[in-house]
Amino acid sequence: MLESLSAIYSTIYVMQPTEQVRMKKDKIKIVDEQLNEDGIRRFLKERPADDTSEDFHILLKAYRGLNDESFTQFISFFKEEGRSVSALNKTGQSLYDIVKKHKKSGVYAKLLSEG
Numbered sequence: 001m002l003e004s005l006s007a008i009y010s011t012i013y014v015m016q017p018t019e020q021v022r023m024k025k026d027k028i029k030i031v032d033e034q035l036n037e038d039g040i041r042r043f044l045k046e047r048p049a050d051d052t053s054e055d056f057h058i059l060l061k062a063y064r065g066l067n068d069e070s071f072t073q074f075i076s077f078f079k080e081e082g083r084s085v086s087a088l089n090k091t092g093q094s095l096y097d098i099v100k101k102h103k104k105s106g107v108y109a110k111l112l113s114e115g
Contacts, residue, residue, distance in 0.1 A: 040066065040074050044081060055087035059095045059112075068107035075111050085115035 043065065048057035062074045075085065086094050096112035099105045 035066070035070050037073070040070050041077055043074060044077060052090060053087045055083045055085075056089050056095060058083065059085065059087065060089075063095060063099065063108055071108055072111060085112050 043058060043062040046058050046061045048054060058078070062071060062078070066074055078085065086096070088094055089098075094112070096109060096115070099112060100109045102108075
């Protein structure tokens with residue numbers, strides 16, 4: 001039995017990689033991309049996968065994906081469609097309630113509070 005364990009251990013040891021392979025990142029990070037009107041409006045087509053409020057979901061995706069200049073334009077388009085900036089999530093919070101706690105959210109919070 002000791003011989004069979006030794007054979008298994010040798011096999012496992014031999015199969016272990018001898019050098020590490022570094023993987024490249026598969027995505028490039030884009031910072032402050034300037035979107036055209038169509039690029040900003042695409043956020044209006046977002047839909048939740050669950051029963052989250054559609055308006056809240058759209059706002060959250062736009063907040064996470066747009067810089068403050070683009071978000072300003074987005075809010076105009078959002079309101080034009082008759083959507084509510086005071087939409088609530090499942091826990092009863094509006095996006096403003098969440099955003100106002102973030103350090104660098106001044107412009108976003110102002111736009112959402114003006115709702």
